[in-house]
Amino acid sequence: MQSKLSRLGLCNPAFDVMPLKEMIDKNDAGSWGSDPVDASMNVVRSTNFNDSGYLDLSDVAKRFLEPAVFEALSLEENEILIERSGGSETQPVGRVSFITKDVAEQGFAYANFIQRISVKPGIDPKYLFYCLYQMHSAGFTQIMQNQTNGIRNLEYRFFLKQLLPKPEFPEQQKIASILSSVDDTIKATRTSIAKLERLKKSLMQNLLTGKMKPDGTWRNVEEFYMDDKFGKVPVGWSVKFLGDSDVAKVNPNYEYEINQYFDFLEMSDVDEKYKGVIKYEKIFIEKRNSGFAKFKNGDILFAKITPCTENGKIAFIEGCSTDIGFGSTEFISISPTENVDGYFLYLNLITHSVHGRAVALMEGTTGRQRVPAKIFKNVIQISVPEIEEQRIIAGRIKLIEDGIRSKSQKIPKLEKLKKSLMQKLLTGQLRVR
Numbered sequence: 001m002q003s004k005l006s007r008l009g010l011c012n013p014a015f016d017v018m019p020l021k022e023m024i025d026k027n028d029a030g031s032w033g034s035d036p037v038d039a040s041m042n043v044v045r046s047t048n049f050n051d052s053g054y055l056d057l058s059d060v061a062k063r064f065l066e067p068a069v070f071e072a073l074s075l076e077e078n079e080i081l082i083e084r085s086g087g088s089e090t091q092p093v094g095r096v097s098f099i100t101k102d103v104a105e106q107g108f109a110y111a112n113f114i115q116r117i118s119v120k121p122g123i124d125p126k127y128l129f130y131c132l133y134q135m136h137s138a139g140f141t142q143i144m145q146n147q148t149n150g151i152r153n154l155e156y157r158f159f160l161k162q163l164l165p166k167p168e169f170p171e172q173q174k175i176a177s178i179l180s181s182v183d184d185t186i187k188a189t190r191t192s193i194a195k196l197e198r199l200k201k202s203l204m205q206n207l208l209t210g211k212m213k214p215d216g217t218w219r220n221v222e223e224f225y226m227d228d229k230f231g232k233v234p235v236g237w238s239v240k241f242l243g244d245s246d247v248a249k250v251n252p253n254y255e256y257e258i259n260q261y262f263d264f265l266e267m268s269d270v271d272e273k274y275k276g277v278i279k280y281e282k283i284f285i286e287k288r289n290s291g292f293a294k295f296k297n298g299d300i301l302f303a304k305i306t307p308c309t310e311n312g313k314i315a316f317i318e319g320c321s322t323d324i325g326f327g328s329t330e331f332i333s334i335s336p337t338e339n340v341d342g343y344f345l346y347l348n349l350i351t352h353s354v355h356g357r358a359v360a361l362m363e364g365t366t367g368r369q370r371v372p373a374k375i376f377k378n379v380i381q382i383s384v385p386e387i388e389e390q391r392i393i394a395g396r397i398k399l400i401e402d403g404i405r406s407k408s409q410k411i412p413k414l415e416k417l418k419k420s421l422m423q424k425l426l427t428g429q430l431r432v433r
Contacts, residue, residue: 007140007162008131012428015167021160023128026118029084030073030110033063041070045111046086049095053133053183055081055103065109073109077101078118078125080132082159085113087145087152094141094154098129115156122169126176131164134422165426174432175425182418186411193407200400207393208348210234210383214392230381237385242334243377247384248300248345249335250376298342300334300349304371316346332373344390347397348382 003010006017021027033043040062048055065073075081079099087093110116119125135141144159145152167175206212210233213219224232230239243250295301295317303313334349336342384390424430 004165005163006165006427008134008138008165009423009427011165012167012431014431015165015428017163018166019160020132020162020164023119023123023164023166024117025120026079026116028073028116030112030114030116031065031069032111033065033069033109036062036064039064041065042106042108043111044075044081044108044114046083046095046113049081049083049086049097051095051137052186053096053098053129054100055097057103057106057108060108061111063109063111070109073116075099075104075108075110075116076118077104079104080117080125080129081110082115082117082132082154082156083113084115084154084156085151092136092139092142093145093152094136094159096129096132096136098126123166124169124172124176126180127172128164130176130179130422131426134426135162135164137419138423165428167428171432178425178432179418179421182414182421186414186418189407189410189414193404196400196404196407200397200404203397203400204347204351207396208351210237210385214389214396227383230383233383234385237383239381240384241376241378242345242349242380242382243373246337246339247382248337248340248376250373251333295331295333296335298336300336300342300346301331302334302349302371302376303330304332314346314350316343332371332376334376339387340384341387341390341394343394343398345382347394349380352380 003013004015004017005011011017030043032045033041041064042060043063043065044055044057045061048057048060050056077099081097081099083093083095085093086095119128140162141154141159144155144162146155147153166172203212207214210219210224219234223235225235227233227239233239240247242248297317299317301315301317334345336345385393421430425432
């Protein structure tokens with residue numbers, strides 16, 4: 001038996017191929033309705049599509065549709081939505097979304113420029129969804145679109161003619177089940193990351209302010225005192241400026257020899273979401289006054305160009321290939337003293353809107369602005385416990401961050417697995433029995 005050619009590639013000889021239009025039953029476009037007056041309905045639009053294949057319902061349009069129209073366009077479980085207009089230079093039109101039971105029960109209609117389909121008997125809806133999802137994610141809908149006035153439109157008649165693999169129904173179900181299990185794992189991992197992010201935020205709000213003790217219990221009112229400028233402070237903690245001599249040195253002057261090689265760090269090398277450094281590059285420092293800031297393990301680097309992110313781009317340096325390194329003059333270098341845990345200081349720093357306060361200090365200036373070092377020396381204050389308590393607090397939060405990082409690293413691997421499985425299972429390169 002010869003292999004059969006489908007839009008997804010050569011199929012196993014045991015698979016049939018069939019045009020999409022012969023696999024579907026319901027096939028209708030939506031309506032945008034009119035502006036809501038009193039009553040309004042939830043209407044899904046193309047902005048609710050994403051690359052996951054499932055709708056993002058965090059921002060759903062409110063429109064008015066006649067009750068009969070809304071009922072006719074109400075989404076039902078196992079239906080598939082197809083984006084007919086939209087896309088961009090890097091993302092072809094034709095994204096698809098599968099309607100789950102949860103979405104169906106909430107009651108949504110769908111807008112014009114979106115097509116809804118359902119399947120005929122003998123076709124598993126989730127299997128067909130994955131075929132269409134693969135057709136888009138592999139870039140095959142790129143040739144099925146035209147562009148008018150900057151808007152990309154799917155050539156829907158051409159889209160319906162595409163030949164898709166059609167194994168026996170039980171194998172369709174098994175393929176859909178395997179791919180769904182990977183999707184469920186990705187979703188569960190993302191949910192777990194979101195929970196850890198919320199936990200981290202809560203711990204930072206409560207541990208760094210001393211509301212919560214390192215053992216997880218809460219301080220009572222009698223365990224705080226009032227500082228005139230800072231406010232409520234735990235008993236035993238002291239209020240310090242970041243640049244106080246017993247807290248940290250701002251832009252310290254390290255000694256180094258002329259004509260040495262050092263690890264060089266660009267601002268673009270800093271990972272904005274997590275701590276630390278992405279990469280190092282060797283650079284030759286030809287002379288002492290060459291315009292580079294020195295740092296070492298345990299230092300904190302703060303990107304001083306404004307505007308940047310809300311709290312600025314910040315790196316806590318650990319795991320350098322050597323104990324000495326160089327960064328560009330785009331950074332302010334903050335070196336904690338022996339009385340302060342570097343990571344504890346880093347966590348305090350990312351909770352302050354340093355860039356916003358710096359811009360306020362530089363009111364009247366225009367264009368790109370630089371955060372002055374003085375903001376760390378005599379503007380930003382933190383409350384500081386004894387070093388051991390700092391280390392415990394920093395360790396608890398770091399443990400959560402490590403969990404977030406570990407789970408985040410799984411997502412690309414799972415997506416790569418899904419991509420490989422879709423290509424192999426949907427074309428029968430890999431059979432399921």
